[in-house]
Amino acid sequence: RKEVEQDPGPFNVPEGATVAFNCTYSNSASQSFFWYRQDCRKEPKLLMSVYSSGNEDGRFTAQLNRASQYISLLIRDSKLSDSATYLCVVNMLSFPDSSASKIIFGSGTRLSIRP
């Protein structure tokens, strides 16, 4: 089982729609969580961090469910410019009693917004 799993998509939705992605992680010792956005042939860029209480940034809302070990990203009123691949990222402790951590990327979910 992969440490971080995402539905690869593609999600093809009309402009203005609401779309949601989930990402599951296997290590309960995971410490922090992020969503990155990657445009075609470009570097991944941080979209938002994900906090336990959930957080919102404009049209984007991220949620964390530690009990079920998943995070989600909701995009409201989608724009053409939202078309990209969205990467789920988990920062987890390498060992229970160590301060070392490792960052694991999901394979990404492709989103395509059509006019």
Next chain:
Amino acid sequence: DADVTQTPRNRITKTGKRIMLECSQTKGHDRMYWYRQDPGLGLRLIYYSFDVKDINKGEISDGYSVSRQAQAKFSLSLESAIPNQTALYFCATSGSGTTDTQYFGPGTRLTVL
């Protein structure tokens, strides 16, 4: 100016050649990483370094080596390039905390003929 830079941005080479990809950062981060990305496979970690004296293998280190010349510089070498090393290579940096995220360079597109 970009915080994380990579050179070259594009490179075409032949099988058997030695190639070095370079990465520099101005973020003052201790941790640096090299990834490769292939279509449909996502990012895969090649090597990472938590400080100048600390180098670690990632999940796909075979055929690659690295050098951490300074806090700000981390280079990736392909000793004898082969066609299946054709990929997009990214360098990244991060702080040391568990809430720290990664910042990526613009990538190097490498083609091995």
